[in-house]
Amino acid sequence: MKSLIKIGVVFGAALLMSSCFDKSQPNYQYFPNMYESVGYEAYQEVNGVPYGEYAAHNMEAQIPADGSIKRGWMPYDYDDTNEGYEAAKAELKNPLATTEENLAKGKELYGIYCAICHGNKGDGQGTLVKREKFLGIPRYDDAARAITEGSIYHVLMYGKNNMGSHASQLDTEERWQVVQHVLQLKAELEKK
């Protein structure tokens, strides 16, 4: 009888130990020597950031100084106003050459960032529109809007009305690649 109790104790202990992991907490670690980062990691919460706009919230990410320009990037000259929109629509031209490569990339990016509302054909019939989450998405061949490459880029940069800016998701070159694809879709819509 005694041995039975002993066996029971061993099994019980084993069960207890293996069922210690709680789903809502990370598991415990054995001597976490270099697990935690000494340097600052992106997105990390840092205690005691001494400066910056978000110091109060302990954010590691800080906003660069106003007016600073990093290598390989140029600021966008047009303002986020109606005048800026008109000016970009009239003057702004695509610096990229129309190549197969750019168009393919543009199509891929369009599929990720635009087709969800504007539809794969650019006719304003994306998944969200079909499910009636978003309504009133215009077609690219809408005569009243008469989009140009400059206006498309401007809207991607700043957003317009209910469309938000996509500048944080696409960099300059990618935005121009998307513009190429949108113009192609527009031409196809107008053909019909």
Next chain:
Amino acid sequence: MKKVNRRNSISRILGTALALMLAFSTVAFAQDEAAIKAGEALFKANCAACHKLDAMSTGPMLRKIESRLDEEQGLDREWLYKWIKNSNALIKSGDRYAVEVYEKYNKRQMTAFPTLSNEDIDNILAYTAQDKAPSVTTVDSGGEVAPAESGFSTDIVLTALIVLFGLLALGLFLVNKTLRKFAIANGTVNLEEEAKKTSIWKAFVQNQFLVIVATIFFMLGAAYFAYGYLMQIGVDQGYQPIQPIHYSHRIHAGDNKIECKYCHSSARVSKHSGIPSLNVCMNCHKNIAQVAEEVQQEGITKYGVDYNKEIRKLYEAVGWDPTQQDYVNEQKPVKWIRIHNLPDFVYFNHSQHVSVAGVDCQTCHGEIENMEIVEQHSSLTMGWCINCHRETDVNFRGNAYYEKIHEQLKDKYGVESFKAAEMGALECGKCHY
């Protein structure tokens, strides 16, 4: 056979009457109905991007706009025709109310609609002139929601079962004991004979072979559990913390089929596949302040979440005021809890795996699109990484970087494909510097 010439007469008369009634009523309302229907289609196709019937959006709310304009500003339908067809020209012409509206809504221009005819606009106005349909459901989205019952119920059931079985065993034991007592008292059981019998435990202890086999068995079992225990230390598979905002990947990526990289855009280009900043949320949620009614109901009954309340948490974080349609309040970052953590001495790069190798998100993160709350799908242990590097072919086609090595391998050894491990993906320095 019996002749029945006026069978169904009553029902026939009733039927005809009903048909006539319906016909007349549809005649009376047909024009209106058709206009509203056409107006609804036009509204949804052209206006709904910026206007809602009962809420502020980019532009003002439009229910009964015509009568409101008439009462408040004395403006008639002619003015509306002009405004809708080309609001910009109207503003430039110096129309008093047009300029006032333009200034009031932060100089947001309304798109011109020269393609709409007067009749189209009439239809749209007929649609906006309808009374508000009474809300069917009376869910108070501001109120507290009963907590979800999952997790709680299974535990209760388990304990109840254990208690029940315990009681059963106890009961059986007691019954056995009493019956034995009766048997002894009746003399059906001979105590002396029983005393001679060795108990099963004694017999077991006396049988050396059995003892050895059992000992080996138990040692193996103990080793199995001890090893299993040691191997799960530091593994966070299944980790599922409670996030500050109940964000549902199931709705966004599953139901609405939003591409993963829409929000996690840095997975394409960066080492980190970052948590999207709140401007990405506002790309859509500027317009979507409330979820659809059936989604809301599902959330409350199935998951115990009030989705509309969660969207309000987002507005609070970005400082957005839906009534003013502007960012007016103080901004506070959302403190998301990171689930997938690697120790600092591992270098993992998302873009290399996503853009270059073309690995699907689901390979490593599981079926995220079906997860209401995200949990860690893979173990993220080193063995798991190595295993994939051993089994996966390098995606070298169309990649100029691999052209030379592929040519040479093909010429020399006739190799058509090679695994990541063969490209040195198992070397310590590749991941651990």
